[in-house]
Amino acid sequence: xxxxxxxxxxxxxxxxxxxxxxxxxxxxxxxxxxCKRGEAYARQEYTAPCRMVSTTIxxxxxxxPRLPVKTVTAVPKAEVMAVARALHTxxxxxxxxxxxxxxxxxAGTGIAVIACRSLPSAPNSK
Ligand code: SF4
Numbered sequence: 001x002x003x004x005x006x007x008x009x010x011x012x013x014x015x016x017x018x019x020x021x022x023x024x025x026x027x028x029x030x031x032x033x034x035c036k037r038g039e040a041y042a043r044q045e046y047t048a049p050c051r052m053v054s055t056t057i058x059x060x061x062x063x064x065p066r067l068p069v070k071t072v073t074a075v076p077k078a079e080v081m082a083v084a085r086a087l088h089t090x091x092x093x094x095x096x097x098x099x100x101x102x103x104x105x106x107a108g109t110g111i112a113v114i115a116c117r118s119l120p121s122a123p124n125s126k
Contacts, residue, residue, distance in 0.1 A: 007045055011037040016040045046070035050074035053083050054116070059104070061121055068116040069102055075111055081108040094121040 003022040008015050009032075016038050021029040030042045046051070052072035075083050086107040096102075096119040103113045 003045065007042055009033060009038040009041050011035075011041050020046060022046070035126070048054040049077040051077055051080055053080060055084065055087050057087055059094050059096070059119055060091065061095070062119040063122050064119060067092060067094075067096055067102075067119045069113050070116055071106065072112045072114055075106075075109055079107060079109050082111060083111075087113065094119050 001024055005020045007018040007020065007023060009018055014034060016032050016034050018030060018032040018038055020027055020042055021031075027043060027046055030039050033039050033042065052071055052074050054065075054068065056066035056068050059065060059067045069087065071083065083106050086103075090103070092102060096115045098118045099117045100114055101112050102115055105111070106113050
């Protein structure tokens with residue numbers, strides 16, 4: 001069975017329009033990419049789509065109330081909502097250093113979450 005699928009590459013701001021030709025579930029041709037990253041993205045997106053997850057988490061004792069965090073690797077797309085829900089309920093104590101591992105296995109994915117910036121304690125915190 002012949003199938004054509006269109007994707008937009010998210011590898012850079014060029015947003016190349018990709019077209020995949022798939023025969024019997026196997027990618028036979030990828031066009032529209034201006035570089036090899038686009039081909040790799042198309043293959044990944046077709047076979048095992050995944051996304052980086054970045055958000056902020058609560059930090060009551062910090063100089064600011066929220067700490068930006070991200071997953072260290074991309075999360076399988078089917079697990080993204082579970083990861084987002086787990087991060088939504090997470091709270092951390094300051095101080096935090098940039099790159100510090102906040103959780104080493106978010107939502108059972110085996111993927112770590114790290115701090116995207118340092119966050120000192122608030123002057124009036126314990
Ligand atoms: S194919 Fe290459 S140039 Fe085009 S959007 Fe993707 S990364 Fe950028």
